[in-house]
Amino acid sequence: MSNNKSFWYVVRQEDGTCEVVESDWERAKTPEKSDHKSQWGSFNNEQEAIAKKIGLIRGGKCQPK
Template sequence: MEQPVVEQPPMSESQWYIVKQADGHCTIEPAPPPDPAEKWGPFDSQGEAIARRVGLIRSGKCLPV
């Protein structure tokens, strides 16, 4: 008996990351940073990344813009 094939959804072309800059501000980027900077993500939409960044600002992990 064959196992059913479960297809994974394709990687969304819009994966968003929150990247902490050296000055403490966090930016929202469409690709992960090449260097080992502090980052959060990937998020499926830019709006979700913005909402998460607000949470990081409130928790003191990022400075407001």
Template sequence: MRPTHTQISPNPELPNARMNNLQSEETAWYIVQQGSGQCEIRPNSDPSAPPHLKQWGPYQSKAEAIAKRIGLIRAGKCQPM
């Protein structure tokens, strides 16, 4: 009889991919408005960064920060890049 399951060979990159996901989940993402009115997404808030108009966050993922930035652009609070 043929086996009903498929054997998958181990992928040595999988643990690294999991580690990268864990690291990105631990990173806090912020939306920072520049003097030009454009908003950029930055990992972690940097207190030594130049002063900015407004900051939103933290967000748990970059995707969440991107979605929020789109909302801020639609609301007229940020200029598109």
């Protein structure tokens, strides 16, 4: 049986804005992280990731678009 579960992350872009991105199970085990990006997650659904993004904007960690 294949596990096609997706996870959601909030990733800060180089311009300071944050993006909500989806990742499948295999990629979630080893999330991609580069030196210039911050990443929060994993979240079980997009709504949780969006709520986190709003909190990061209010907390000054991300810029609004």
